[in-house]
Amino acid sequence: MRIVFAGTPTPALPSLQRLIDSPRHDVIAVLTRPDAAAGRRGTPTPSPVAALAIEAGIPVLRPPRPNDPEFVAELAALAPDCCAVVAYGALLSAELLALPTHGWVNLHFSLLPAWRGAAPVQAAIAAGDSVTGATTFLIEPALDTGPVYGILTETIRASDTAGELLDRLAHAGAGLLEATLDGIADGSLQPVPQPGDGVSIAPKITVDSARVRWDLPAHVVDRRIRSVTPDPGAWTMIGDLRVKIGPVTVDAAGEAVGDPLPPGRIQVQRAGVRVGTGTQAVVLGTVQPPGKKPMAAADWARGARLGDEAVAS
Structure with missing residues (x-):
């Protein structure tokens, strides 16, 4: 499939690299957040996902507001079969979500419907959960409510920090995302609605x-x-x-x-x-x-x- 990959921070890198290396998919562009100021001088610096895409020779899209009509038209012109999302960092409009033939498929680092939101790994550790995982699902306008394609589970160790657990989930989840896109491409995989119970929310962590x-x-x-x-x-x-x-x-x-x-x-x-x-x-x-x-x-x-x-x- 023709894939536009949307992601920004380091945990998205294993998934992007996996899709770049995949013989079944063609990453035609990467969507990421605009360059951010870094260091004492505030030098604009590409996101980790942008840096990997540039190294791989993949076009990088950095719209400040992805839901603006100008970017919607730009994405439509690319005609992606599917958009794969890992920690992009912005909410997407219904108009944008409707563009790809197979929609937008998100890799989320929890066992949905548990820990919907921006900080699922942090929330799972803080709550004392013993098991977490990753989920691939079809994005809907509501937050992390879409039907599920696949899951994997991961034990939370007694000494795990959020960084350590997220690193394991990012690498394991890359395989889950690739397998999900493979199943969508060959028609063997259909999403299943999330259960109505067991919902919990993981808001963004503030200082x-x-x-x-x-x-x-x-x-x-x-x-x-x-x-x-x-x-x-x-x-x-x-x-x-x-x-x-x-x-x-x-x-x-x-x-x-x-x-x-x-x-x-x-x-x-x-x-x-x-x-x-x-x-x-x-x-x-x-x-x-x-x-x-x-x-x-x-x-x-x-x-x-x-x-x-x-x-x-």
């Missing part, structure tokens, strides 16, 4: 929502920090400083002795840096002060010279 709430139970603090690692990164205030916090470990030893450390209280020990939560303490892994690289929490604590009453908030 404010990535702030650590130390009053929550330790296992919830652990999950929430991993769910926003590496992006946008969990953070907390220590005095007047806003510092980023890497994944933590729950201090089971402290729980066993009835650890009294109150929420947010920082305790520096030879064995590590502990912070109180709503239940037992957690042990910090890495800390990133403003303007510096992440460092081991013990190294940070030595340089910070924390007092006995230091508190994270």
Whole structure:
């Protein structure tokens, strides 16, 4: 089939590369978000998907507003059989969705109808799910409600960060997307409506929502920090400083002795840096002060010279 691939960030790259290498499909163009400012100088930089397409010699489309009539006409002129979508980052109008013969097929990183929305991997980790996966479905105007072509499942490991889990799903999902397009091309695959129950929503993660709430139970603090690692990164205030916090470990030893450390209280020990939560303490892994690289929490604590009453908030 003649494919227009729509995607923007790094997790879309395995799928794009898989379709470029596919003998059954021809990626005639790539649709991605406009170049974004990067670095201290704010230099316009192509998205990861745009960079791969340029390297492969594939035309790149970067409309600021893809639903504008000018771009609708441009896509219509390309006459794609199908548009494949992986984390493009913009909502599409009904007029645009109707253009390809076989519609727009999205690879979404959850087991729909669970975790519809912008941050399904983060939501699954934060909720304590033990299993997640990826779904290919036909896009409709409503958010992630379209009929399903295929799924795959993936175990969420106890130490998974969002970045680690998303990387596994991106690579496994590339095969699912290719198989879905193969089935659409030869007529062997038809989409099935999503069930009406089991719907949950995964809204976009904001910087404010990535702030650590130390009053929550330790296992919830652990999950929430991993769910926003590496992006946008969990953070907390220590005095007047806003510092980023890497994944933590729950201090089971402290729980066993009835650890009294109150929420947010920082305790520096030879064995590590502990912070109180709503239940037992957690042990910090890495800390990133403003303007510096992440460092081991013990190294940070030595340089910070924390007092006995230091508190994270």
